[in-house]
Amino acid sequence: MLFYGGHMRAGLTLGEEVFTEAGCSVLVPSRPGYGCTPVTTGRSATGFADVTAELCAHLGITRVTAAVGVSGGGPTAVALAARHPDLVERLILQSAVGPLPWPDRRTYRGAQVIFASRTESVTWALVHTIVRHTPDAALRLLLRDLTVLPVRQVVAGLRPEHRATALTLFSRMRSGHGFLNDLADLRTGPDLKRLLAEVSQPSLVIAARHDGAVSFAHALELQAALERAELVESRADSHFVWFGDDWAVIADRVRDFLLSDRRP
Structure with a gap:
């Protein structure tokens, strides 16, 4: 279950092959205000996580190999893992917003x-x-x-x-009503801290020190707040960790993580 960040919607793809090559199918819902999803559909990260769980039930999906949050989609993935642990096996966060004030x-x-x-x-x-x-x-x-x-x-x-x-x-790319909704929701850091404390699944945090959109400090906070988290540092020159010269190595680590049986 993949949640993209700002200005992205279902139909745009970035780095999804790492999941399909591991034998997973990928479901990408447009978050509130993006694509064809009304901004009123689960306006907050927690609200849309609950809507996503309802979608899975409607589709007959009882287990998700991983909830994946990219950039501003990170809090939604965290919320899905925290609020629906029986559905989500693992959590992967890529250049994701953490429990720090964001944006500037x-x-x-x-x-x-x-x-x-x-x-x-x-x-x-x-x-x-x-x-x-x-x-x-x-x-x-x-x-x-x-x-x-x-x-x-x-x-x-x-x-x-x-x-x-x-x-x-x-x-x-388009923003629709989604990006401003993200900015309003992501300014509520204390709620994200609570959600992170409730995540019991193994987690993989991927981030680059040269990221100018979401600082590396967010990744450090995510690793510290998650009970079972591993931090993978990318050598990418920007927010796009998929463009780093070490992405092939990181992709192998992601596939190993997806295929491992690490449930408590």
Whole structure:
């Protein structure tokens, strides 16, 4: 069960092959406000975790190999594992928001303007135009806040396949009402701390120190708060751990984790 982060929805893919190669099927629901999911459908991380459990029951799914949370989707995966332990066997968090204040004030205020209901479509129309006509400029613009390294260095170091993946994603992303809903919900750190304390499943936390969107400190807090967590540090240059030169090694670790029998 895979929960993507901001600006992502069902139909966009990033790194899912690591799960399918381990023999798992992947179910990706659009979180509240993204894709075709109304923002009122389980508006909070805990609310949507409960909706997801109802979806599994409706589909006849009684066991999920792992709840996977990416970036802003991390708290929803945590909530699903905490509130529905009989459903979820493992927890995997990738570049995930943890129990620290997020986002910073500048990001929060900027998002209120450029992703508001009246401006969101214009913002993404402009982004999609830049991606089509000046891809290098688009990558520099969009990766700037996703890395702590000089963005030109990061763009220059992208492999062709990673460059193509990033441009494809950026050309199809939308925020809908989801991103502002995320920002409102993710500012409630104390609730996430409580949920993390209730997770009993084995957990794998994957993060990069060069992540400029969700700092590595979040990963350290997640590891400390989870009872049975392993932290895997990525050498990626940005928020996209899948683009790191060590992703093949990390992917092997993910597959081993998925295939291991580590239930209490």
